[in-house]
Each structure stands twice: as C-alpha cells, then as structure tokens.
Amino acid sequence: MADAVIGQVTDRATARPRRFGLRSAMRRKSMTAFLMTSPLILLIALLVVYPALYSVNLATLNRSMEHFVGFGNFLFLFNRETFWMVVRQSCIFALTAVLFKAIFGFVVAHFVHNIPAKGQRKWRGMLLVPWVIPPAMSCLAWLWLFDPSYSAFNWVFEKFGIGPIPWTGDAMWARFSVILVNVWIGAPFFMIMYLAALKSVPEQLYEAAAVDGANFLQRTWYVTLPMMRNIIAITALFSLIVTFANFDIVRILTAGGPIDLTHVFATWAFRVGIEVGDIPLGASVSLFMVPILTVAAIFILRDINRRGNEA
Template sequence: MTIRSNKWIAWLFLTPVLVVMALLVFYPLVQGIIYSFTDMNQYNMGSKFAPPSWTFVGLDNYVDLFASFFKPDSVFRDVIVQTLVWTFVNVFFHFVIGLGLALLLNRNIKGRGIYRMLLMVPWAVPSFVSAFSWTWMYNQTYGLFNIILQKLGFSPIPWLGDSFWAMVSVIMVNVWVGVPFMMITLLGGLQSIPPSLYEAARVDGASPWSQFWNITLPLLRPVAATATVLGVIWTFNMFTIIFLVTRGGPVRSTEILVTYAYREAFLNWNFGMAATYGVVILSFLLAFTVLYRRLIKANSNEGVYY
C-alpha cells in the first residue's frame, strides 16, 4: 500500500511537467507532422476573414522532396550535404577542443577557477549577441580580422562574401559558442574517474599516453557519448548562428535544413513543405541517435548501457 501511494505522489509531481510538455512539445510536434501531409500555404491556411481550405495530399510532399534529391541542380541535396558538413565539423572541433581544455583544467594549476569562469563566457553570452559581435569582426573593410591581416601584410578575406569563407565563418562562431558546454561536461566526467586508477597505472610504469588511452577514454565514454549526441542535435538545429551571420548566403552556400525550412515557411509561405522539412530533420536526428547509441554499446568493453 505504501509503495502504491508513493507512485501516486510521484505522478502528482510529474503532472505539471507532463502538461507543459504536452502543450509546448508534443502538441506542436503532432500538428507539424499532420501539416506535412497537407498543401497548406498562405492562401489556404485560413484567417479570421476566411475559413481554412487546405487539403490532405498524402505523401505528395515527401515524394516531391525526395524526387528533387536526384535532380542535377537539387537544392535539397546541397542543403543536406551542407548540413552534414556543418554538423560533423562543428561537433568534431567541439569535442577535440573541449576535451583538450577539460584535460588542462583537470590539473592542479594556479588560477584554475578563474580560467573555468572565463572559458564559460562564450556559453553564458546569448548566441545572438555572439553572432552580432562576430559579424562585426567579419566586416571586409572595418572588421577586426581583416585589419589584423592587413597589418601583417596579407590581403583581406571576404569572410561573408565567398561561399567557402562564409561556411568557415559560421563554423568558427558556432565552435566558439559550443566548446564551453563540451568542456564543462567532459570535465565533470574526468573528475568522476577515481585518482587511484592513475596511481596504480603509474606504479605499473604506464606512460601518460597509455593512461589516457586505457583509463581516461574508456571511463569517459558514457559522458562523451551523451555530450556528443546533444552536440549533434543542437548543431544540426542551430538556426540562430547561421541566420544572423550569413542568412544562409551567399547563394545558399551556408544553408542547412533548419534554415531552409524557415525560408520555405516564412519566405515562400509553403507551410506544408516546411513541415515536411521538419519531419525530415526529426527523422535524421532519431536515426542518428539510435545508431550512435548502438555503436557505443557494441564497442563498450565495460558492459555499461546508457
């Protein structure tokens, strides 16, 4: 009887959270999935002056979208490739730089608390503030980067005017914003590793590299796996940085799926196709999460399931 009452108490405390999640997450999600099977646009969506007249079109949006993937000048294919490049490069640098900083901050160095605080600033500052600041520094004539390059005798770089440099520019901004999260997460994982393991390894004559490879990485794997999944999800859906810095340009060279879905909805007013892009994004992330978790489990030597 006591256990049952405790369960009801738990559900009682969870009810407000579940209600908020249902209203803010699940209801819009289901509604977006439904809209992806319609031809909704600005003319048939309805208003206070006219009732909605959109109709269900079944899988037509999905068929049209994936059929366009095989066209020679497919924008959808280019956007997918750019999204994958954007996500992989950002998460790679997030993890590598974050792990390096975490290893440094895990050592007993003077002023470690101050360094941690300073390295958390990019994450504490709102992303739109960082985007505007970096956009100013990318200015071809008056930007900080090109002024420094000209002082050193180099030609100015068209940071936001060239397709390649525009992608480099937004990646630099997102790496700046995302590294602190990865650093602090991995630092927490490092501090949970028992120091006695390293002491035993040093007694056995293990080198620092051997300790890192055989102790640090295996025991850090659960934390790293979770942080990587979160990093992929956030980077895949990073709308703010790209939209505020380049707006997907020049000539869609920095467009990713989430910004293109926004363009389809609020510039082309094709809500049905925009919802289809949203479902495709969700499918990509679900497939990656499931596959990544299975690979981590298969490669785990500790029998840990997460």
C-alpha cells in the first residue's frame, strides 16, 4: 500500500512541467529520503540481519568455535532425546495456547460487545490488565500461586477435598500450568482485536439475518466469523510467532523442569547456549524456530498485501 501511495506522489511530481533542476531536485529528494532512513537501515543491518546470518555461521562451528563442523551440531541434536522432547513440547505449547487464547478472546469479546456501550470501556479496561503487566512480573505472581507448599489454589481446592495439585512439580501439570499462564497473558490481546473487528461488522447484516430467522449460532457462523476472518487469521498468526518463540513464562515458572520436560526452543537454547556455554549448539537450537516462523510470516505478509491492494 505504501508503495502505491509513494507512486502517486512521484507521478504527480514528475508530471509537473519543470524543465530546470528537475533531475537534481529528484536526486536531492532521494538523498534526503536516504538520509532519513539510514539510521533505520543501519540498525536493522547491524543488529538484526547480521546476527541472524552470524547465528547460521555459529551453528556450523564446534564448541570452542575454532573449526568448521558443517551439520555436526544438527546431527548431534537429532540423536538427542531431549531435542525431540523440546520439539514436541514447543509445538504442543504453541498450538494449544494459541487455540485457547483465540477461543477465550472470541468469547470474552462477544460478552463485552453484548453489554451497553457505556459500560464497555470499563470492562475492556479491566480485562486487558494481564496484557499490560510485564510478563516477568505476572509470572512471579503465578509462581507464587503455584508454590508447592503455600499454593493459594491448593488451599481453596483443599476445602473441596481435592488433593494438593503439583502445579509445577509434575510433568503434565507443569505443561498445563505454562499453557494456562500463556492463555492468561495472551487472551486479552485477542479480545481487543476481536472487539475492534466486531464493531466493524455492519449492524444491517445481523438485522437481515434475524429477519431471515437465523438463530444466535447461525448469526455467529454465517455473519460474524466470515466478516472477522481476516482479523482472526492475522491475530492467530502473530500470536503463533510470539508464543512459539516465548521465553519468559517457561523460564520463570518451571525453568524447563521437571527434568527438562517443559523446555521450549527458546528456554533450551538459553540453557545450552548461555548457561552451559555451548554457543554453537545454542544457536543451532534456536535456528530450529526459523521454519515455522517463516511459514507464519509468509501468511501474514500475504494477508497484509492482499488487504493493502483492496484498500
């Protein structure tokens, strides 16, 4: 879209009949534009593109980073059971969390949309709080709520005769806990996006559907969902990238434990690369995030370009 905008501007500028200095003016303009964007280019080139390529280079070196081992690190990872556990856990974690975030967000957005407009602001304000608190801080609160001996949840459950739940001690429960916290942090974002999308669905469509005798489920399925499809897709893809690459939640809640069963790519890469000090192996681990991130990015880009052309 930006391209189209720029194109029109220059077309008009060049269409203006001016014989002298046009070329130098154009050159001056593109020089100015280049100067204005050069800090941005420098930043991206030095601190994003270069490290990304450097990480590929690092992944092909041996532990002391002295000689080239080709795919040695990758082959080493393929033979390790922990690696496949991390792959599985990352996929389970990201897919389940995004799915539940999307469902929660959709449901909550509907309820907020249902109530009178003047109360919506207040509710929306309250429901977005988990997103605003820095994740590291709210994870500490969850860690304390999940504490093995002082868990406030277990205190409540005990009143109902439900035994102490090992929130972060048992592998299955620990997996559940990190997903729960991720849903808690991320669902409000979905809620806000869906709420904005719901507001843009024309009221007439619902009236027409109601006249045709559509019930609530049919209105949701045939009117709301198709109208919101774009926003749902793009929010889910954004969230998939962020969730798949998540670090804070797993690191603080379980630090990968019990016995490495809840590690995701980011936390395991940190453990191997920074804490153990095997930088090439850590770089190889984090590079495994690239394929799924690329797929998500391609879909997002396609979606944005398509909407840009429609606009």
